[in-house]
Amino acid sequence: xxxxxxxxxxxxxxxxxxxxxxxxxxxxxxxxxxxxxxxxxxxxxxxxxxxxxxxxxxxxxxxxxxxxxxxxxxxxxxxxxxxxxxxxxxxxxxxxxxxxxxxxxxxxxxxxxxxxxxxxxxxxxxxxxxxxxxxxxxxxxxxxxxxxxxxxxxxxxxxxxxxxxxxxxxxxxxxxxxxxxxxxxxxxxxxxxxxxxxxxxxxxxxxxxxxxxxxxxxxxxxxxxxxxxxxxxxxxxxxxxxxxxxxxxxxxxxxxxxxxxxxxxxxxxxxxxxxxxxxxxxxxxxxxxxxxxxxxxxxxxxxxxxxxxxxxxxxxxxxxxxxxxxxxxxxxxxxxxxxxxxxxxxxxxxxxxxxxxxxxxxxxxxxxxxxxxxxxxxxxxxxxxxxxxxxxxxxxxxxxxxxxxxxxxxxxxxxxxx
Numbered sequence: 001x002x003x004x005x006x007x008x009x010x011x012x013x014x015x016x017x018x019x020x021x022x023x024x025x026x027x028x029x030x031x032x033x034x035x036x037x038x039x040x041x042x043x044x045x046x047x048x049x050x051x052x053x054x055x056x057x058x059x060x061x062x063x064x065x066x067x068x069x070x071x072x073x074x075x076x077x078x079x080x081x082x083x084x085x086x087x088x089x090x091x092x093x094x095x096x097x098x099x100x101x102x103x104x105x106x107x108x109x110x111x112x113x114x115x116x117x118x119x120x121x122x123x124x125x126x127x128x129x130x131x132x133x134x135x136x137x138x139x140x141x142x143x144x145x146x147x148x149x150x151x152x153x154x155x156x157x158x159x160x161x162x163x164x165x166x167x168x169x170x171x172x173x174x175x176x177x178x179x180x181x182x183x184x185x186x187x188x189x190x191x192x193x194x195x196x197x198x199x200x201x202x203x204x205x206x207x208x209x210x211x212x213x214x215x216x217x218x219x220x221x222x223x224x225x226x227x228x229x230x231x232x233x234x235x236x237x238x239x240x241x242x243x244x245x246x247x248x249x250x251x252x253x254x255x256x257x258x259x260x261x262x263x264x265x266x267x268x269x270x271x272x273x274x275x276x277x278x279x280x281x282x283x284x285x286x287x288x289x290x291x292x293x294x295x296x297x298x299x300x301x302x303x304x305x306x307x308x309x310x311x312x313x314x315x316x317x318x319x320x321x322x323x324x325x326x327x328x329x330x331x332x333x334x335x336x337x338x339x340x341x342x343x344x345x346x347x348x349x350x351x352x353x354x355x356x357x358x359x360x361x362x363x364x365x366x367x368x369x370x371x372x373x374x375x376x377x378x379x380x381x382x383x384x385x386x387x388x389x390x391x392x393x394x395x396x397x398x399x400x401x402x403x404x405x406x407x408x409x410x411x412x413x414x415x416x417x418x
Contacts, residue, residue, distance in 0.1 A: 001152045001418040002044025002179065003383070005410045007041030010389040013060045016041035017156065017182060018049075021149040024127030027052045028145055028156050028182075033064030034093070040064045042412060046072045052126045052143045054078040056142035057085035057223060060199050063093055066107035069114055077126065079133060080117040081141025085223055087112055090251055096303060120172075121220050126399050137161040137171035139224040144175060151255065152418045155376060156182045161361075162368035163195060166231040167224060169261070169263045171364075177377035180418045184363065185387030185409075188395035191365035198358045200370045202229070202322055203236040206355050209320035210240045210291045214353075219306040219333060221299040222247040224362060225325055227255065227268060229295050234271045241292030245278035245305040248297055251375040288312040299325035301332035303343075314342045319353040323362070324360045369395075374403060383405040383416065 007014035013033035025048055033039030046068040054076060054163050055061055064087070068074050068400055077321045078086065094101060105327065118124050120143070123132045133143035138159040145156045155178040164170040202218075209216040220226040226248035228394050233242055244252075252272055259265035265370050278294075286409070288309060297304040310332075313319040327334035335341050337357060341348045342375060373382070384392040386405060392409035399407040408416075 002151045002156060002267040003154070003182070003416045005383070005385065005412055005414050007412060008043065008113065008386045009410045009412045009414070010384055010387070010392045012186060012388065014039055014041045014064065015061045015386055016045055016064070019147060019154070021046070021128045021130065022024070024129055024149070026126055026129055028053055028147070029158070030065045030068070031061040032059055032093070034059050034063060036380065038063070038097055046074055046115050048051060051075040051077055053126070053131055053145055054082055054086065055145055055156065056136065056139055057082045057089055058139065058159070059093055061087055062086040063090060066090060066103040066111045066182050068108045069110040074113055074114060074313060075126070076115040077118060077124065077131065077144055078115065079119065079141040081254065081259070081261050082143070082252045083112070083115050083117055085141060085251065088247065088254070089223070092247060105239055134170070134172040134175060136173070137163070137168050140168065141254055141258070144171065146175065148194065152179045154178060154180045154182070154418050155380070158185050159184055159186070160364055160369070160372065162364045164263070165195060165228055166235060166267065167228045167263060171372065173372065173375060175376055178380040179378060180383065180416070181373065181376055182383045182385060183369070183395070185372055185384045185391040185395045186363045187361065187365045188384070188387055188391040189366060190400070191367050192359050192361050198360050199232045199236070201326070201356070202232060202358045203238060205320060205322060206233060206238060206240070206293050207316070209354070210293065212318050213291050214316070214318035214320055215288060215291060215313050216293045216322060217306065217309045218293060218295045218322045218324055219299050219301050219310070220248070220295050220297065221325055222251050222297045225360060225366060226295050226297065227252065227298060228360060229324055230275055231267060231271045234274050235267065241284070241290065242275040243278050243287055243292060243294045244275050245284070245296040246305065248295065249277050249279070284308060299333070300327050300369045301336065310342055311344060313349040313355045315344060317352040317354070321351070321353050321355045322356040323355065326361070369401070370398065373399065379414070381405065383410045384408070385410050
């Protein structure tokens with residue numbers, strides 16, 4: 001089995017890996033860099049590929065996949081949750097960035113019609129490859145992918161989270177033996193605070209803001225993070241109004257159709273019954289004047305209803321903004337954290353609302369990531385990807401020094417033999 005790195009090397013974004021064995025070739029993910037002008041992995045002729053095997057729905061792993069399907073015979077393999085969520089996110093991607101994309105809605109429909117769904121630990125065959133999905137604990141439906149061919153076994157972590165959250169149980173710990181592991185490196189140099197600290201801090205901040213007569217805006221990713229924030233508040237006994245807006249509402253419907261992929265479906269259902277679903281501008285205009293919490297995409301304040309809420313809430317000191325997601329450099333969310341500035345009436349303006357940040361990451365920190373990787377049996381080679389250059393290099397060095405294994409911070413275009 002051979003591996004070619006097409007993207008996600010020493011950076012976060014456009015994850016894509018080409019696996020070859022005999023006459024069979026498959027892609028593990030084919031994601032996009034979701035900057036203003038999107039970036040894509042190295043090109044692979046669709047006629048050469050039997051299938052794309054998708055680890056999860058986030059656009060940096062799925063966003064370029066429709067390139068391969070119109071008029072072709074390729075298949076997409078994913079968990080059913082990933083299939084529906086990726087369709088939702090790519091539709092939005094086309095709506096926002098369509099003029100820059102080398103595909104359109106028809107290509108997405110072709111991808112959907114050629115998608116085959118699989119559950120966790122249900123092996124399936126793609127050409128000469130036997131593929132299995134294991135729970136990655138990152139977002140609902142996310143998978144660690146194991147691929148076997150020619151008496152060799154490769155494990156691709158995709159994005160992985162070993163810690164339990166309100167929404168998910170955390171990644172599967174026993175992944176078996178492997179000859180090669182392709183691992184993400186997003187937080188390979190630092191550990192996250194314990195999740196209970198983030199939860200307690202958010203709840204206390206929400207109570208403080210609301211009880212002084214303000215509104216707390218929580219910009220949150222539609223998939224996973226918005227639900228996690230709402231569940232955290234409801235679990236704590238938070239007795240003030242909670243509202244949720246935007247694409248997160250469509251995600252809620254998908255998650256309730258696939259409850260077997262959730263840690264506690266009853267808790268999510270109770271949360272959804274407790275909060276207000278925002279579907280009109282009349283509601284939005286009322287919510288910015290009424291003490292409570294509003295959970296709204298986009299998580300980096302780059303689009304969605306959160307822009308409306310931010311403009312209406314950020315100039316009043318009794319209000320609050322809770323940042324609960326990673327903020328990419330150059331985004332409005334990152335500018336808000338670093339400089340305390342937001343765009344108000346078209347101009348950069350100092351915010352008056354209280355801004356706090358809470359770590360609700362859906363990626364493993366350094367210690368749990370290393371523990372999971374050390375638990376892989378055999379004597380695998382490691383490729384460290386999907387992280388800033390310093391993180392990829394540091395993880396490769398840590399694996400080499402701590403386990404005595406061969407570990408490489410991969411570069412785009414590099415090829416490896418399993």
